[in-house]
Amino acid sequence: MNEMARLQKRRLALYGWMLAAPALALMSLFAFYPAIATFWHSLFTRGTSRRPSVFAGFENYGDLFADPTFWTVATNNLIYAGVTIPVSIIFALVMALWANAHIPARSFVRSAYFTPTILPMIAAANLWLFFYTPDLGVIDQITGFFGASPTNWLGQPETALASVIIVTIWKEAGFFMIFYLAALQTIPPDLREAARIEGAGRWTYTRRVLLPLLMPTTIFVFVNAMINSVKLIDHLFILTKGGPNNASKLILYWIWEMAFAYFDSPHAAAMTILVLLALGLVAVAQFRLVEKRTHYR
DSSP: OHHHHHHHHHHHHHHHHHHHHHHHHHHIIIIIHHHHHHHHHTTBOOOOSSSOOOBOTTHHHHHHHHOHHHHHHHHHHHHHHHHHHHHHHHHHHHHHHHHHSOOTTHHHHHHHHHHHHHSOHHHHHHHHHHHHSTTTSHHHHHHHHTTOOOOOTTTSHHHHHHHHHHHHHHHHHHHHHHHHHHHHTTSOHHHHHHHHHTTOOHHHHIIIIIHHHTHHHHHHHHHHHHHHHHHOOHHHHHHTTTOSTTTTOOHHHHHHIIIIISOOHHHHHHHHHHHHHHHHHHHHHIIIIIGGGOOOO
């Protein structure tokens, strides 16, 4: 009997490994191996035709920490993520609540909110480039009507990063709204009626009932927004190219610049590993702190 139980256990284990094998193969090929190869490449110096690449240990990482541009870019990305993530999520939730309500032209409102998501980021950046053009752009035309002087929104350090952040929020809020809207439509209307019977107002219902039920969706949206805050750089190529004076340069754009503009792939690989470590730490913190307070129905 024990032998039959062990055989059944082995069969179940083999069946599980067979089911996981395709995913493990794809993850190994497109995630684990590139990460290991990138880390190994970051341990070597930049090779040239006269001076071949040699093992340097963690010297490239030390060079990054000693480079003032590293701290400028890291600060820019922290500000970029710290603004785009919460603001996009708040706008998405508000838009979803409105689009889910019984209002006139509800289908039109949903389509209008989702339209920026359909546009490629390059097209959206070109559209906003028309808004930001000094003196001739829509923004300066409106502010000029009230007597304000023209502003070079993308050409001065004080406003360049903020201008890029606005484009990102405009582009992402509608995309995140779709997930909130789908989650809202799964919440039974009986809960709202029960809350009304108990004397709960709209704000109490939203805070005590709606937001906890939307927490799984919020976590999903938060993870996507965090990833996008690192990987979305398409609009930088159109709007600012990281300028002026690195004022709007983000981490991934700097990695691209080091690897393909300066041909310094070891330092680009080292920066990539640092980004992976930072994202990994944030993911661990998210699962340890936020996941425990999330209730799945």
